[in-house]
Amino acid sequence: MLGVLIRHCCSLLPVKQQTKSIFDFKSSPFDLSQFPIRPNLRRARFEFGMAPKGSITHVIFDMDGLLLDTEKFYTEVQEIILARYNKTFDWSLKAKMMGKKAIEAARVFVEETGISDSLSAEDFLVEREEMLRTMFPTSELMPGASRLIRHLHAKGVPICLATGSHRRHFELKTQRHGELFSLMHHVVLGDDPEVKQGKPSPDIFLAAAKRFEGSPIDPRNILVFEDAPSGVNAAKNAGMYVVMVPDPRLDSSFHETADQILGSLLDFNPTDWGLPPFEDKQS
Numbered sequence: 001m002l003g004v005l006i007r008h009c010c011s012l013l014p015v016k017q018q019t020k021s022i023f024d025f026k027s028s029p030f031d032l033s034q035f036p037i038r039p040n041l042r043r044a045r046f047e048f049g050m051a052p053k054g055s056i057t058h059v060i061f062d063m064d065g066l067l068l069d070t071e072k073f074y075t076e077v078q079e080i081i082l083a084r085y086n087k088t089f090d091w092s093l094k095a096k097m098m099g100k101k102a103i104e105a106a107r108v109f110v111e112e113t114g115i116s117d118s119l120s121a122e123d124f125l126v127e128r129e130e131m132l133r134t135m136f137p138t139s140e141l142m143p144g145a146s147r148l149i150r151h152l153h154a155k156g157v158p159i160c161l162a163t164g165s166h167r168r169h170f171e172l173k174t175q176r177h178g179e180l181f182s183l184m185h186h187v188v189l190g191d192d193p194e195v196k197q198g199k200p201s202p203d204i205f206l207a208a209a210k211r212f213e214g215s216p217i218d219p220r221n222i223l224v225f226e227d228a229p230s231g232v233n234a235a236k237n238a239g240m241y242v243v244m245v246p247d248p249r250l251d252s253s254f255h256e257t258a259d260q261i262l263g264s265l266l267d268f269n270p271t272d273w274g275l276p277p278f279e280d281k282q283s
């Protein structure tokens with residue numbers, strides 16, 4: 001009820017204050033994902049010069065589905081398991097699972113598909129582990145991932161990784177990309193003791209921000225790159241800006257909360273956010 005009342009009061013505020021009030025809530029106990037930023041408000045941030053021109057000083061990258069093409073492995077394994085129950089896996093369920101910590105995503109999977117009486121979340125994780133362990137070492141980079149990481153690192157922009165993946169999966173997925181991921185100032189993983197709750201809780205992004213040199217960093221100086229609705233909401237709940245690079249099969253209704261939507265990291269223009277421009281002329 002209180003959330004509805006606040007949302008109603010917000011809608012009465014002029015756009016400028018609305019944006020401010022949403023960021024003022026960043027330290028509130030409210031889950032900001034209840035306050036989807038309306039398109040006109042997001043546009044307002046760009047139209048009234050409220051976009052963070054020159055104010056982005058640090059970047060946090062999500063990993064699965066954003067830097068690495070790994071979400072397809074989860075989908076494939078989940079389809080195989082569901083087929084045994086004559087059920088199909090679809091993107092509306094995928095949208096609820098992606099980006100979350102393993103056990104949280106597993107609970108969504110068994111409950112939403114109605115198989116929790118035959119397969120517990122824990123047993124689902126055990127069953128999918130064997131299949132994922134053979135797939136993860138073949139993980140490829142998403143288009144534009146290497147170029148953007150190397151560019152920001154070369155320009156001295158502090159960058160780090162914040163992924164729901166646990167350490168054992170992180171190591172399997174990145175084993176062919178060790179040199180690139182070594183450019184990250186630090187890595188926060190899903191099984192980090194400081195990450196009490198997975199995305200959309202802000203925990204992982206707040207922990208990642210804290211580990212940059214010179215912290216605390218104002219979250220409004222931090223740009224997050226994400227592919228998942230849970231990750232986008234986690235970034236907004238942390239008071240940060242977020243660029244979403246969604247899978248084209250994800251329903252566009254999940255695009256509303258992000259500050260910018262891109263088809264690929266190749267489409268990212270650093271100067272949109274006050275970051276150093278690319279030197280190459282990427283086709």
Ligand SMILES: O=P(O)(O)OC[C@@H](O)CO
Nearest residue numbers: 063064098099163164165
């Ligand atoms: O946070 P990311 O890197 O997307 O990892 C999530 C992973 O658990 C798969 O959805």
Ligand SMILES: [Mg+2]
Nearest residue numbers: 062064065227
């Ligand atoms: Mg992701």
